[in-house]
Amino acid sequence: MNAAYLAGLVGSGGLVVTIDIDGDVTARARRCLAAAGYDQVRVVTGDAPFGAPAFAPCDGILVTVETTDAPAAWWDQPSAASGSWPDPLAGSAPQRHPRTPGT
Numbered sequence: 701m702n703a704a705y706l707a708g709l710v711g712s713g714g715l716v717v718t719i720d721i722d723g724d725v726t727a728r729a730r731r732c733l734a735a736a737g738y739d740q741v742r743v744v745t746g747d748a749p750f751g752a753p754a755f756a757p758c759d760g761i762l763v764t765v766e767t768t769d770a771p772a773a774w775w776d777q778p779s780a781a782s783g784s785w786p787d788p789l790a791g792s793a794p795q796r797h798p799r800t801p802g803t
Contacts, residue, residue, distance in 0.1 A: 702764055703729065717752045719744045729732045751777045 703718035710716060711795060720726050726745040733741045744752050749759070751773030761774055 702743045702762065703743070704733060704736060704738055706762065707733075707741050709739065712740060714740055714757070716741045716759070717744060717755045718742070718801070719748045719752055721747050749773060752803050753777065 703716050704718075706712070706716045716738075718729065720729070720743075723745050726743045730743045733743065736749055742752075742755065746752070748763075751771070751772035752758075753773070756777040758778055760785075763774070
């Protein structure tokens with residue numbers, strides 16, 4: 701699970717938000733993450749292109765599915781100071797997109 705891996709990186713003082721559109725997937729993720737003690741992970745059932753505005757701004761976004769474009773929420777929700785997001789854009793190697801002030 702990427703959320704558990706990221707939770708290990710951010711530590712107990714950090715926060716990881718994971719999104720999936722499938723309610724069965726998110727229900728299982730909640731159970732498994734809670735059972736494993738990952739209290740700093742929030743599991744959201746929703747459409748990932750809209751991001752997680754309730755948790756914005758964030759330090760970064762990690763996209764683990766192929767996309768052909770970057771929805772506006774992925775540009776708007778990372779903080780201007782430190783946010784970025786890597787993604788596997790269709791037809792290319794994974795890329796890192798830094799979020800710069802004013803963009």
